[in-house]
Amino acid sequence: MNADAFPTRIAYAQARDILARVASERRMPVEHLALARAHGRVLAGETVAHMPMPAFDNSAMDGFALRHADLATDGETVLVLRGEQFAGGAIAPPVNPGECVRITTGAPLPEGTDTVVMKEDTALEGDRVRILHAPSAGRHVRRRGEDVGEGDLLAAAGDALSPARIALLASQGIAGVDVARRPTVAVFSTGDELVEPGLPLAHGQIYNSNRELLMGLLRADGLEPVAWPTLPDDPAAIESALRHAGEAFDLVLTCGGVSAGEKDHLPALLQRRGRVHFWKVRMRPGMPALFADGGTLGPALFLCLPGNPVSVLATWLALARPLLDGLQGRVVRKSWRARLSAPWRKAHERLEFLRGRLASDDGGMLHVEPDPADGSHRMRAAADADALIVLEEGARDYPAGSVVEVVPY
């Protein structure tokens, strides 16, 4: 292999390995963010609990805190109302035998009490409380440390911060976290045939749909992509724009112009000025995808997706998103499996990302219905579907009921 040679027509698994390797060498720097700004971000280090949760024994109900030993073993009990303990209020005095304290949900359990009876199971008679239904010992008490122990791992490096995990960190009083900086992404569409929605269309022209597709996919992952004006099929114009973007962004994502046509200028440009990591992956759709270092175009990485709209969707899910996850050090996403609800015959050798619709049956089994409209220009079918069905390399008949990997979108 000479110095300019690069892997081509590689297996999908090899493409993923290359993306992961390059991403690990190009990890985003760490930044410290206020928790409120860290939603969706990837945590850079582990976060450990510095206090137990709940931090103190407290009531799970509005009612009365009492000593369980005071309750009659059968029948009702009358207790003296000693005071009240509200959440966030002054601490009630200790409770003596025969006494109880009015309590609200979340209020600390007064000293001497061990059980809470809910309001609905009592009758207030002046300064007495009649317990109509005796609770079991310890009932309606949320114990200190029952959810989180001091020193427990709350979030690991590589975790994406979901709203629930952010809330967990907030509950510990954590006000800021170290996270990976978001990669900046420039989005390019290429092709003389492209017209923006809202403008008139001449014969032979088409509307640019990939831009909104990519912008939406990127934004759904929390990124803030920048769409550049559509590039004409002109090598000098493409080189100039990509050089500017290559200097200013972490990732340049293009679509179109990466295949074998006379107007497909990207491969030659990136071979001449960049360093190609791979070109062409044995997958369908998406085969012509190209991945490169910018080289003299700038420090950005370049991922060039094929122009067919469904190829853009598939290569986003299969290549671009794993790259962006890797750059942020995100743990590999869960993989999902479902049963094919109809047979499928894969007549070609390449790994296929077929579109399908997910549904679970009454028995809780997840099924996916393959869409026969499998052309990579058929965006309607892709929009009607909600998952890619991963069909392994090699020609094969898949009977109905076969278990396949699915990538929901």
Ligand SMILES: Nc1nc2c(c(=O)[nH]1)N[C@H]1C(S)=C(S)[C@@H](COP(=O)(O)OP(=O)(O)OC[C@H]3O[C@@H](n4cnc5c(N)ncnc54)[C@H](O)[C@@H]3O)O[C@H]1N2
């Ligand atoms: N001789 C060969 N021809 C083709 C090959 C091949 O290997 N040898 N590969 C085919 C495959 S697979 C694909 S996918 C396409 C990819 O080609 P390009 O990446 O060069 O994309 P274009 O030719 O520019 O466009 C393909 C198709 O997509 C439409 N398009 C492009 N951009 C947009 C956009 N922003 N919005 C909507 N639609 C877009 C474009 O008009 C074309 O119809 O090449 C095959 N050919």
Ligand code: MOO
């Ligand atoms: O394999 Mo290309 O990406 O569809 O038409």
